[in-house]
Structure formats: structure tokens, C-alpha cells
């Protein structure tokens with residue numbers, strides 16, 4: 001399963017800049033450094049997103065076309081301790097507006113680093129997502145950095161976190177952008193989700 005070339009078509013710092021709704025959308029979000037940019041680039045098989053960006057610099061939602069199939073959305077990271085309160089609030093509002101209002105949004109993929117699993121900032125974010133109508137699913141990346149038994153334990157812990165959350169998809173997507181493990185299967189699931 002190859003995706004058509006990804007192309008950037010809109011960036012929004014405020015809800016009024018969201019592009020009109022058209023194709024189905026899937027959005028990616030995660031704490032800084034979890035491997036979100038690398039994941040998007042692996043899925044796209046090209047470097048459309050800059051990796052290891054300094055957090056707090058480009059706090060905007062970026063919209064990409066996956067050919068004419070669907071839209072992939074790159075959300076700003078969350079859980080920056082050193083970003084000031086006002087900035088965090090602006091970000092939270094932008095994110096909540098997008099998640100709440102966007103009818104074409106099919107799923108939010110929350111990216112977690114396999115080594116670190118679920119942190120407090122993630123738990124809070126899960127709760128926020130769960131209170132909205134949008135389904136969300138965990139994508140565990142950097143799975144190449146864990147031995148199989150550790151990875152299995154990590155997945156069980158995440159599933160426990162998700163159990164009480166009604167809008168959480170119970171299956172965890174497990175991938176590595178380094179080895180490409182799970183990437184093709186993930187593309188297939190995304191195409192299915194967006195009606196292809």
C-alpha cells in the first residue's frame with residue numbers, strides 16, 4: 001500500500017483559518033519527540049514534515065493532501081512544561097475547536113514513544129479526547145527500541161488506560177519509523193478508514 005505524494009495545503013493558527021471541509025481526515029498528535037514527524041514521513045515515504053522541530057515554534061495545525069484520497073493532519077505537540085500558560089491555553093482552544101467541529105475528522109491518532117508509554121500529560125489528553133465525539137487510537141512508535149516481552153507489557157498497560165474511555169479504539173497500532181515495521185499495515189487501515 002503506497003500513498004500518493006503528500007502535499008501541504010493549509011496551516012491554521014486560529015480556527016477561522018481551518019480550510020473548508022472536503023475529504024475525510026485523520027489527525028496525528030503527540031508529545032514532543034515521540035516520533036510523530038518521523039511517522040508521518042514514513043507513511044508518506046518522503047520528508048514532508050520536518051523532524052525534531054523545536055517545540056513551541058510552529059504551534060499550528062498543518063493540513064496535507066494524500067493525493068485525492070484523504071487529508072492527513074499534523075497537530076502541534078502537547079505537554080510542554082516550559083511553554084507559558086497563555087500559549088498552552090491558545091493551543092488547547094485551537095485543538096479542541098478542531099476536534100469538536102470537524103465533521104470530516106475520522107480519527108485522531110495519538111502517538112506514544114514505546115519506551116515511555118503513557119505519561120500524565122497523555123492521560124489528561126486522552127480524557128479531553130474522550131469527552132468529544134471523535135474516535136482516537138494509540139500509535140506506539142519506536143517499537144524497534146524495545147524487546148518483544150517489554151513491548152507486550154507496554155501494550156497491555158496502554159490497553160488498561162483505554163478501557164474506561166468510550167471513544168478510544170481498543171487496538172493499539174504498533175510501528176517503527178526506523179525499520180518500517182507495521183507501517184504498511186497502518187497505511188492499509190487508514191485507507192480503509194477513509195473509505196478506500
Ligand code: GDP
Nearest residue numbers: 032033034035036037038051052142176177178
Ligand atoms: P516528533 O517531535 O514527535 O515529531 O519526533 P521526531 O519524529 O522528530 O523524532 C524524535 C527522535 O526520535 C528523532 O531523533 C528520531 O530519529 C527518533 N525516532 C523517531 N521514530 C523512531 C523510530 O521508530 N525508531 C527509532 N529508533 N527512533 C525514532
